[in-house]
Amino acid sequence: MNEFNKTMIADAMPPKAKFRPLAVNQIKVDGFFGPKIDVIATTTAKLLFDRCIEARMLEQVDPDLPNPGIVIPFQHNNTVTTQMFWDSDFGKSIETAAYALNRHRDAELEARVDDVIDAYGRLQAEDGYLNSWYQRIEPGKRWTNLRDRHELYNAGHLIEGAIAYFHATGKRKFLDILCRYADCIDATFGPEEGKKRGYPGHPELELALVKLGRVTGEQRYLDLAKFFVDVRGEDPNYFDKEAMARGETPEDFHFSTLEYCQAHKPVREQREVVGHAVRAAYLYAGMADVATEFSDATMDPALEALWSQLTDRNLYVTGGFGPSKENEGLTFDYDLPNDSAYAETCASVALVFWASRMLGREPDSRFADVMERALYNGVLSGLSADGTHFFYDNPLESHGHHHRWRWHRCPCCPPNVSRLLASIGTYFYGVSEDEIAVHLYCDNKADLTLAGTKVTLKQTTSYPADGSIAFAIEPESPCSFTLSLRIPQWAKGFTLMLNGEAIDATAEKGYLRLNRSWQAGDHLTLELDMQPLQLFANPKVASDQGRTALLRGPFVYCLEEADHSAPLNSYLIKDGAAIETTSFGAWPDTVALKINAEVEGRADNALYSDTPPSREPATLTAIPYYLWDNREPGEMLVWLRREAIK
């Protein structure tokens, strides 16, 4: 049993790591994200529980209810059913509910969460083991198929849910349950003689254990996270040995290669982002966490190479990745098809996790720029404006047949996007002993401790509607620390005023690092140039050639059929065409873009003709990508046809 202070909010473990996120209850978010968190808090958080229960998940968890048996058929040669992942869906839903309760205390929602927690309490085995699939549906088979069956992955999500619920409510019952389960896992896996040298087939537990170590102060959890990272991919391969023990041939693995789960070689030898996208980014996030916590530079070559290979050759302009539905993941460099893009919402969520953890060592806008791009595009797109419908895959072009769904038999994305957005404030800042790095801009107020002094930091801004961000710095007493402000790569310029006077500052790794003795009343104003940009893709990205994407600030834009009169690929714009910003009827707070264009047409209706199309002038209206499919269904297009100016 872990003993720690019930009322403690910040981490129990001191930050030997350089930069740590704040806890969700240290930040009050308004501005752009405020209403989005409110929608989740008032609508989505409850709806997740409704739909989990409708899907019969609680029947599987609660030992007092009749056993539902197999509800969702097996797939993949009878090795996997999404039902095996149900604990993770509850874990993420509890996490979302926790952030919702942090935002708006709601007795009814809290009671529902407590009921599920009570069921998990009743389910937990004597030795701490806790997995509704293996306890209720396939008893006796625990720890026999780490590769395929998400057993340790489920544990990770339950742990994250428990931590969030503790942070939000101060209640420790669920956290205690999960500590007992973590202790059970710790007793089962590890480098010691007699323990298993296994690790999660679907990484996630690694980063959860780091969180658990920080919040409980238990070094053992950090050590276990490190063990799972270190042991992964060692030869002979644990998953192969496990398959043989089950009487299977490792070569019969449905996904053919252990690259699918990034277990093909030890992590420090990995240089290419391969396999299932979500697994990949969760693993790399865990690696970065471990590298930070253990000041382990031996992971750096892998982390740097993986980051570069993803962001230089395999990242959609929306911050999505993993183009293929087949493996829900990576294929080959520069393979970024738009209409068939898988780009799972969870992959962009996972990329935000990874990027945020790459910021653990120092402020570096390479990571924060990607985090911002993924957040405002590939993540936000996953949730409908009203918080009730979800995207699983996020193509960059739709011919009218791709729409948000109410639920999915693999419902990983809805609670994932919800838990991230509902806790988005924790991604705004990285805090070390004497520095606060501002990674993301948004109206908010944060309470924290810097150099031993309580400091309130307030951002007042309508960003990203405009690029003006006012900071009020309120230390309890004058205090010397560094305030670091990210200058996004997309900003063509910026100005900075300190207490009303312009100051010259040069970005270092993309951050203005302002070190001084701060005192109450200090204020800064940062103005970021938000001029809209046309982006052009590397010639090796076949799908984007002859095309351009529109960007303003963190937003990638798209066309929707609702605003246009012809098929969207009939329009084309000239390189350098004037782009005007405008407000938008459907969502008045949204900055839309107006662009002069041309539209092609044909008199006849033949499928193929040897007569080139004719042209007319036209005007395009582009909206932020994340807002698409919130109106009448129709086409959508990110990469617009372009022509060079003559």
Added chain:
Amino acid sequence: MNEFNKTMIADAMPPKAKFRPLAVNQIKVDGFFGPKIDVIATTTAKLLFDRCIEARMLEQVDPDLPNPGIVIPFQHNNTVTTQMFWDSDFGKSIETAAYALNRHRDAELEARVDDVIDAYGRLQAEDGYLNSWYQRIEPGKRWTNLRDRHELYNAGHLIEGAIAYFHATGKRKFLDILCRYADCIDATFGPEEGKKRGYPGHPELELALVKLGRVTGEQRYLDLAKFFVDVRGEDPNYFDKEAMARGETPEDFHFSTLEYCQAHKPVREQREVVGHAVRAAYLYAGMADVATEFSDATMDPALEALWSQLTDRNLYVTGGFGPSKENEGLTFDYDLPNDSAYAETCASVALVFWASRMLGREPDSRFADVMERALYNGVLSGLSADGTHFFYDNPLESHGHHHRWRWHRCPCCPPNVSRLLASIGTYFYGVSEDEIAVHLYCDNKADLTLAGTKVTLKQTTSYPADGSIAFAIEPESPCSFTLSLRIPQWAKGFTLMLNGEAIDATAEKGYLRLNRSWQAGDHLTLELDMQPLQLFANPKVASDQGRTALLRGPFVYCLEEADHSAPLNSYLIKDGAAIETTSFGAWPDTVALKINAEVEGRADNALYSDTPPSREPATLTAIPYYLWDNREPGEMLVWLRREAIK
């Protein structure tokens, strides 16, 4: 038992239908297709047997060999393994071998075929039933799952193989075996009380039975073909009833909808090409055959609507169709993605079958134009130049990762493309009592009977290398009949000379119909304008906008990486750019195209940049699409980027 003359070559049943194809042994093919048939005759035909036997197919067929059991795992919720289709692979391989033997008598190949035929003879049940899966692997389950398990489909391919082998060798053993099986099927299925009202889940048997009726003179086989067409899709649905009899829920059908197998409604009510592409076109071919044989105009509204919906809205420029891998078939109108195109080789083969049967009523170039386009592109692409490797799916754009394969666990395409090409002469002509329609041009000599007179018709031409075709008409005695010559839609003009003098002729439904008393020594010369064309797709085809395809004669062209120095989507051509024809090093008989173009480039290697690419002049070399992936592996592109001229 069917009695008919062993030495008879032409159909036993007189042509009450208007236009019929010739038998393979009535035509000697040279010119463009001659060497291709030779490759199949000398290489591919044997290789198909090698690979069928290597795949252990003969072990399943031959009751004297140990039963191999399940060799290929089940898929689709344990309802289907491709092993169930093995009889069809042997059927098509025997058919290919038959045409090979017709081309080059080869005692060794003939002996191998006879061995397989002997095995089928030993396998055949007392009552004529013949299906190696149900007799050897799952005995006792015959006729329990027509929807999924290809039982009647296999019968059709064996019948077609038997007819071809009879035509090629005069040997009737296999034909007798298959007539007994057809009699068994006829005793099992039909409108009569006590017979099953089932029909093929995968159509094919329909057109095979029409062939069998024609060759044997047995009206019963035509009637059975008509029954299978007529009963399809009747309510309540036979496949649903069969599923319930198996204890299954019809709604659990893996492909969700009976549109997948075109059994969602009676065929005469069908207006949209839906579901699995090969099944669809085989069915429509059978419908057209039945409509022709029974002079049944009630099928016309369906056939016309289906043809139009396919060719006006769902056909790749290569004559492929069925964009989706999910259902190996259709999705929604104008959905023609290039890089992810499934466009199965078998679908183009089936389209040739369907188109050829739509020509049964009258010459109409709507059908022959599509037949030619599919044949020279989507079909020919299925077989490597050396006859040893195969394409299953035929994308119109590849980023370097799509290649021909040696074999496939669902090896339907290799023998299908082979049997079509090896018998291609039978698609050149449609013959009625007093008319011969020339649908396809190629150097060849045909022996036939017109208006009761023996006629030899000879085409001398290097078409499609050039557009000049000389016809020599040699009737045994002067004879009045119509010679109809197709003017392809792509020909911008033509000239016609009769016995050395230019004559004026106007195409009627795309054919010049020359009715006169022909006598020995008459000769015609047709010159078709072969100028290369740029094609532009309908604005509703999202994937092709801002792009153009190059066409010359029947060939669609493509770029290959082997001939170019930059990613293929870096090149663009102006509308109306001059296109020159040229010979081509790798295949000197091939007409390549040279086009002036521009190429875009970038100094930096960023994934996304706000600087437009720069431009340089460039020259493109395009080769016929079907030849791609016969050299070093690399990119391929059919739809090239274009810009309008300013």
